[in-house]
Amino acid sequence: MSDYLPTRRATDAERLDATLHLTDALARGALSGEEYNDRIEDVNSAQSIDQITATLIDLPPLLPATTASEKRKRDELREWLREWQYWLGGSVLMVGIWGVQSLMDGSAIKFWPGLPIGIWALVLIACVFWPSEEHESS
Incomplete structure (x- = not known):
């Protein structure tokens, strides 16, 4: 065996x-x-x-969240990081489509993914500065 x-x-x-x-x-x-x-x-x-x-393995253990507010902040960070993962996946997909289009055209075409990728990133960054509806009511 x-x-x-x-x-x-x-x-x-x-x-x-x-x-x-x-x-x-x-x-x-x-x-x-x-x-x-x-x-x-x-x-x-x-x-x-x-x-x-x-x-x-060589890092100190995470400090436990001691209050509901710290837990909420950690959950918000987790959600925000998840949104950035979606952004990265979408970016890779759009750049891939652009690359295939360029190959089919025989030369590099205008880099159109820059606009949606940039706008999407700005929205994610703006989310840091604007509170969500959940926090306005609490």
């Missing part, structure tokens, strides 16, 4: 949790900006939970 034990595939939720852990470590000074970026790339490309764990 083989000693090989397959590892469990990582989920998007686990990648997002690891991203939050890395962001916390950066904010607490445990990581430099360059190391943070490298580890974020590693987490996003990780296929197994072991690969994600390897990026976090």
